Amino acid sequence: MVVPPSSVSYAQSLAGAPETRLTALDNGLRVASEETGHATCTVGLWIGAGSRYESEKNNGAGFFLEHMAFKGTKKHPQTALEQEVESMGAHLSAYTSREHTAYYMKTLAKDLPKAVELLSEVVQHCSLNEADVEQQRAVVLRELEEVEGNLQEVCLDLLHATAFQGTPLSYSVLGPSSNARTLSRQDLVEYLGSHYKAPRMVLSAAGGVNHEELVGLAKTHFSGLSFEYEGDAIPVLSPCRFTGSEIRMRDDAMPLAHVAIAVEGARVGSPDIVPLMVANSIIGSYDIKSGGGKNMSSRLAAMAAEENFCESFQAFHSSYSDTGLMGMYFVTDMHHIEDMMHWSQNAWSVMNMCTTVTDSDVARGKKSLKASLVAQLNGTTPICDDIGRHVLNYGRRVPLAEWDARINAVTPKMVRDVCSKYIYDKCPAVAAVGPVEQLPDYNRTRASMYWLRF
Amino acid sequence: MMSIAARRSAIGTCLQFTKPTVNASVFSRLVKDFVPAASANGKVPHLISRVNHIIRPVRDPLLSSQFYFRSEFTGATGIRLAHTDIKVPDFSDYRRPEVQDPNKSSQDSSEARKVFSYLVTGATTVVTVYAAKTVVSQFVSSMSASADVLALSKIEVKLADIPEGRNMTFKWRGKPLFVRHRTEKEIATEEGVNLGELRDPQHDKDRVQNPKWVIVLGVCTHLGCVPIANAGDYGGYYCPCHGSHYDASGRIRKGPAPLNLEVPFYEFVDEDTVVVG
Numbered sequence: 001m002v003v004p005p006s007s008v009s010y011a012q013s014l015a016g017a018p019e020t021r022l023t024a025l026d027n028g029l030r031v032a033s034e035e036t037g038h039a040t041c042t043v044g045l046w047i048g049a050g051s052r053y054e055s056e057k058n059n060g061a062g063f064f065l066e067h068m069a070f071k072g073t074k075k076h077p078q079t080a081l082e083q084e085v086e087s088m089g090a091h092l093s094a095y096t097s098r099e100h101t102a103y104y105m106k107t108l109a110k111d112l113p114k115a116v117e118l119l120s121e122v123v124q125h126c127s128l129n130e131a132d133v134e135q136q137r138a139v140v141l142r143e144l145e146e147v148e149g150n151l152q153e154v155c156l157d158l159l160h161a162t163a164f165q166g167t168p169l170s171y172s173v174l175g176p177s178s179n180a181r182t183l184s185r186q187d188l189v190e191y192l193g194s195h196y197k198a199p200r201m202v203l204s205a206a207g208g209v210n211h212e213e214l215v216g217l218a219k220t221h222f223s224g225l226s227f228e229y230e231g232d233a234i235p236v237l238s239p240c241r242f243t244g245s246e247i248r249m250r251d252d253a254m255p256l257a258h259v260a261i262a263v264e265g266a267r268v269g270s271p272d273i274v275p276l277m278v279a280n281s282i283i284g285s286y287d288i289k290s291g292g293g294k295n296m297s298s299r300l301a302a303m304a305a306e307e308n309f310c311e312s313f314q315a316f317h318s319s320y321s322d323t324g325l326m327g328m329y330f331v332t333d334m335h336h337i338e339d340m341m342h343w344s345q346n347a348w349s350v351m352n353m354c355t356t357v358t359d360s361d362v363a364r365g366k367k368s369l370k371a372s373l374v375a376q377l378n379g380t381t382p383i384c385d386d387i388g389r390h391v392l393n394y395g396r397r398v399p400l401a402e403w404d405a406r407i408n409a410v411t412p413k414m415v416r417d418v419c420s421k422y423i424y425d426k427c428p429a430v431a432a433v434g435p436v437e438q439l440p441d442y443n444r445t446r447a448s449m450y451w452l453r454f
Numbered sequence: 455m456m457s458i459a460a461r462r463s464a465i466g467t468c469l470q471f472t473k474p475t476v477n478a479s480v481f482s483r484l485v486k487d488f489v490p491a492a493s494a495n496g497k498v499p500h501l502i503s504r505v506n507h508i509i510r511p512v513r514d515p516l517l518s519s520q521f522y523f524r525s526e527f528t529g530a531t532g533i534r535l536a537h538t539d540i541k542v543p544d545f546s547d548y549r550r551p552e553v554q555d556p557n558k559s560s561q562d563s564s565e566a567r568k569v570f571s572y573l574v575t576g577a578t579t580v581v582t583v584y585a586a587k588t589v590v591s592q593f594v595s596s597m598s599a600s601a602d603v604l605a606l607s608k609i610e611v612k613l614a615d616i617p618e619g620r621n622m623t624f625k626w627r628g629k630p631l632f633v634r635h636r637t638e639k640e641i642a643t644e645e646g647v648n649l650g651e652l653r654d655p656q657h658d659k660d661r662v663q664n665p666k667w668v669i670v671l672g673v674c675t676h677l678g679c680v681p682i683a684n685a686g687d688y689g690g691y692y693c694p695c696h697g698s699h700y701d702a703s704g705r706i707r708k709g710p711a712p713l714n715l716e717v718p719f720y721e722f723v724d725e726d727t728v729v730v731g
Contacts, residue, residue, distance in 0.1 A: 167557070241553060241557070264560075
């Protein structure tokens, strides 16, 4: 059988992508969906709540609540809930991040009504038994132990803790172990009551879903969702101060050092996001297990491969509603930390903003960014997640065509100017875990953020 | 190695760790569960937890009827707290006023703060460089001539002490200095000398500021001997070493010397005093 070559070009496929429809209910709940024609669908609730909304006393409540979510609702005790989900052959999952929480279910398209019903119960009528709370406490503690083994998580958590010290963005999603031991059912109920409000929630779906049907289901199940706050105390997010600082968790017994360095980046709605994303694509990422070796297109990656500077590195940009963290994360052994830090800063703060970013670098970065944006949306779940997060962040879904247009508009001069604005001579935040004796002193790192030449 | 001995009956309450950790909470619960089993069947299995924490029964020799539980940590006791327990200290005492408020973005003030820091650094650098230069020059210039040596470079001569027609010799800069109080006759003679006859032609008025006083170095220009005053054929000086004759203006007239006696720099401070050098 011969497969005919695709007769649809990239531009055509972007233009022909299904539209994301968005409706709002009376209580403020937004319903968004994309009908992709798949036989399966992912539907979920994206909530604008996370560790950033917590306080020092209840840091970790969101995470705890996520654990409690699937322990049964008022109508369906735990076993009944599990049975319902299993009998549909569905997957029920959740995640909590600093600014978002999501509960979603992956199921067959025809099971959409049941899925929405179950989700509505999980979010609105979680039973929160005392016994379950105690049992989950042990699970949360164990998970805290386990996450210590995931050094990437540890390093990036420490980065946030130091970069945004004194502000709610410094809190880790997991919360400290003392809170895990003392959070009570009452705390969880309070957290639910103050943050799970309709205007901050999005019911998002992608797959073989019909938007009108979804809106009808939302009206049926989510009309009762509260939109009023007790005492009219609407939680307002205040800006979070970024502090250039450093934290080191030195342990010479570990085999590899994990180091992250970041400057304050762009907020979610900023027009600078796209040039910064292009800049990060130019630097790219590298893993010693990947096959590119010294022929990788990113100069830093090629150098890392040839000189064996690191096990892996990646450039990252985490955006929040009013601030961001843009940086580099690398894993290396104890003898190459200084080299890797030097060359990372060189690539980052120098190649991309002194007059050395070339047209071909930017063209390459743009292409690879477009490719990765498209490649990420490879299933109903990533699409549903994209929709949910976009509606929470921007108030609408940003279509791929728009990303494409914005990426096309990026020029080398734009990359240089934007990167200079965020990186040049700014105080970075540095977090390091492992055998980090060789990591240069913070003053040296700070001094490498500019060149004494014009 | 940490050892905690505990009585079996009170094991739950006695095993208090000063630093409650994630491991410890799990551990103490396990111990609580563990105890009844021991009493039930008398067999006491070992309990080994993650950090090589071993509980084993010990028969105390003094109280032979009682079992004690001895808990030991062996090996590396890496009890690690969760990384989320790490609290970044509050550095408010060290923060500048613009960044004290955690609810205000630090970007707005970043330019101002940087400019201030760089200005202070720049000014300090300039001052330090100047200070360093001063210190170094002071040390280097200490190797140059000292004040007493420099003082020797000038000599003050009281002219009233020198009678007319006489020549006085002073030691100046290690050399003899002749100060001659000339008579009218000598002045007239010297001024009338024809320059054509001179080996080193110089008119008298070019060699003196005040014709009454001739101030020259008493070093013969031939080979450096000291000429004798008021001697020789020309009424001036005569060098005994090789027979050079100088006149009352210090000019060479006869003999092997090639040049006139050297006239140093001098100035008349007042009628009676001249400073040479």
